[in-house]
Amino acid sequence: MANLALVYGLRLLPAEEVAGVGEAPVELKNGNNARVTMHLLEGTREQIEAQLRQSIDAFFDFFPEI
Structure with a gap:
């Protein structure tokens, strides 16, 4: 499995x-953006932590393979 970054x-x-x-930009090493x-x-605080x-x-849960 590939090494991942969250x-x-x-x-x-x-x-x-x-x-x-809004969305936050991420710059990738290959020159692309995400x-x-x-x-x-x-x-x-308790509600935020639970959420x-x-x-x-x-x-x-969206990525059961990792």
């Missing part, structure tokens, strides 16, 4: 200040 970012902001979330879909989770764990589990 690209992600985290930042906490006041929920009422977030107007929108995009990473950004996600927004809102709630208390993040569920999201990570769901992400890896």
Whole structure:
């Protein structure tokens, strides 16, 4: 199996200040570009942590071969 890289970012902001979330660019060594879909989770710390764990589990469910 190939060596993989998981690209992600985290930042906490006041929920009422977030107007929108877009894609983040990723530059590849071969000169191509990729995009990473950004996600927004809102709630208390506990709610955000639970949603993040569920999201990570769901992400890896899409790739059972890894």
